[in-house]
Amino acid sequence: MKVSVDKDLCTGCNLCVDDCPDVFEMAGDFAKVKVDIVPANLEAKVKETAGNCPVEAIKVS
Numbered sequence: 001m002k003v004s005v006d007k008d009l010c011t012g013c014n015l016c017v018d019d020c021p022d023v024f025e026m027a028g029d030f031a032k033v034k035v036d037i038v039p040a041n042l043e044a045k046v047k048e049t050a051g052n053c054p055v056e057a058i059k060v061s
């Protein structure tokens with residue numbers, strides 16, 4: 001599973017970084033993904049985090 005953050009939508013609220021720091025990190029004013037492939041044991045967490053993003057900037061594929 002892959003995940004990405006749409007910088008045009010991200011408001012830098014930090015929620016995803018707080019929620020799942022193994023996958024997301026802040027890069028200036030935006031969140032970015034720090035892994036190429038989401039580890040299997042974090043897939044459910046990443047999906048949950050994507051659902052919690054207040055501006056739906058996190059895309060799972």
Ligand code: SF4
Pocket residue numbers: 005009010011012013014015016017030031052053054055056057058
């Ligand atoms: S939860 Fe969404 S808006 Fe907030 S930092 Fe993460 S990607 Fe950006």
